Amino acid sequence: MNANDGKRMLWVDHMYRIRDDQDQQAFAELFAHFAPRVKGFLINSGADGSLAEECAQEVLATCWHKAHMFDPARASVATWIFTIARNRKIDVLRKQRRPEPEDLGWGPEEDPDQADVMALQQESEQLGRAIAELPANQRELIEKAYFGDLSHSEIAEQTGLPLGTIKSRIRLALERLRHAMK
Amino acid sequence: MMENNIKHHLTDDILIGYAAGTLPEAFNLMVAAHLSLCDTCRAQAESFDAVGGEILDTAPATDVMLEPGSFAATMALIAGGPVDEIRAPRVPDSILPGPLQDYVGGDLADVQWRGIGMGVKQAILPTSRDASARLLFIPAGAAMPDHGHKGTEMTMVLQGAFQDEDDYFARGDVEVADSDMHHTPVADIHEDCICLAVSDAPLEFQGLLPKIVQRFARI
Numbered sequence: 001m002n003a004n005d006g007k008r009m010l011w012v013d014h015m016y017r018i019r020d021d022q023d024q025q026a027f028a029e030l031f032a033h034f035a036p037r038v039k040g041f042l043i044n045s046g047a048d049g050s051l052a053e054e055c056a057q058e059v060l061a062t063c064w065h066k067a068h069m070f071d072p073a074r075a076s077v078a079t080w081i082f083t084i085a086r087n088r089k090i091d092v093l094r095k096q097r098r099p100e101p102e103d104l105g106w107g108p109e110e111d112p113d114q115a116d117v118m119a120l121q122q123e124s125e126q127l128g129r130a131i132a133e134l135p136a137n138q139r140e141l142i143e144k145a146y147f148g149d150l151s152h153s154e155i156a157e158q159t160g161l162p163l164g165t166i167k168s169r170i171r172l173a174l175e176r177l178r179h180a181m182k
Numbered sequence: 183m184m185e186n187n188i189k190h191h192l193t194d195d196i197l198i199g200y201a202a203g204t205l206p207e208a209f210n211l212m213v214a215a216h217l218s219l220c221d222t223c224r225a226q227a228e229s230f231d232a233v234g235g236e237i238l239d240t241a242p243a244t245d246v247m248l249e250p251g252s253f254a255a256t257m258a259l260i261a262g263g264p265v266d267e268i269r270a271p272r273v274p275d276s277i278l279p280g281p282l283q284d285y286v287g288g289d290l291a292d293v294q295w296r297g298i299g300m301g302v303k304q305a306i307l308p309t310s311r312d313a314s315a316r317l318l319f320i321p322a323g324a325a326m327p328d329h330g331h332k333g334t335e336m337t338m339v340l341q342g343a344f345q346d347e348d349d350y351f352a353r354g355d356v357e358v359a360d361s362d363m364h365h366t367p368v369a370d371i372h373e374d375c376i377c378l379a380v381s382d383a384p385l386e387f388q389g390l391l392p393k394i395v396q397r398f399a400r401i
């Protein structure tokens with residue numbers, strides 16, 4: 001069992017409380033869980049401690065301001081925060097614009113169907129479990145691809161593994177993930 | 183403005199890089215433009231976002247300490263109000279997907295084309311220098327400019343179509359080429375072809391003249 005099972009719907013509820021009631025208690029709990037992790041993500045991506053701290057605060061402030069844009073039928077809270085943190089990383093660390101696809105809407109017009117929300121959050125639970133159950137070497141590689149600001153060739157340099165092996169191992173890991181999602 | 187007949191998609195490697203935020207800006211632009219047209223890749227990209235979310239969620243919390251007063255500082259940021267995001271309005275039903283309109287600064291009519299010979303025109307888009315993005319205009323039936331193929335190069339059709347030895351590429355299709363590829367794609371005879379091309383190799387200007395102009399008839 002993954003320690004995060006069942007927590008996803010709780011985080012969704014926190015987001016509703018932040019959006020509807022400007023609930024600082026809900027936000028404090030969200031902050032306590034995600035702010036250090038966002039900071040860690042930014043440090044792994046090459047930010048120094050104080051820049052990562054500043055950006056992590058900005059990312060969490062954005063979660064508050066954009067709470068009305070969060071669509072729990074499309075993403076878990078963790079995924080939504082990850083995309084905000086990633087875009088901030090590109091903006092601040094890489095000093096680039098992040099081109100976004102045409103909007104089919106982050107930003108629900110009204111509350112989505114509860115069944116769709118449950119389905120999506122359960123799927124993300126399955127995904128979490130599938131990642132947790134990957135062999136350690138495959139999980140590490142995926143973590144590096146996301147959490148190290150490393151391209152495949154840079155991963156090859158760090159791990160001493162040939163590029164072909166890395167590409168095929170990431171692909172294998174993803175296939176296992178996809179298989180586990182069925 | 184989804185296209186339902188896309189046959190040539192982005193690779194998982196590229197989509198993972200887009201989700202992880204490790205691609206050069208020009209490649210991100212290619213992905214954003216393709217995802218604007220392709221439901222299949224958009225769904226795939228969203229699942230790679232979800233992988234990122236799960237890894238964030240399960241990262242050990244003990245690794246990183248926040249500074250004292252971090253929460254209060256964040257509440258102060260919140261009290262200061264949201265940062266305004268200004269986004270230029272996008273033209274619906276343009277052949278340029280929204281993200282490309284942002285880089286062109288308008289619609290197709292606003293593209294600053296420069297002739298590079300044999301009727302072929304290009305417009306280099308303003309992205310970071312670690313890779314390049316350009317729009318290409320190839321007259322119907324003409325050969326595509328010789329790309330040189332160093333590094334990774336991706337070409338997506340926006341209007342018309344082109345064909346190489348093996349495949350036919352229409353609107354939304356992406357040709358991914360790497361350095362071992364040697365071929366001469368040719369624009370379809372029925373319509374002028376407009377493409378987005380991105381490359382992580384430096385642009386070679388002497389290589390941009392089409393080597394041959396050849397006509398072909400579709401069977």
Ligand SMILES: [Zn+2]
Nearest residue numbers: 191192220223
């Ligand atoms: Zn696609």
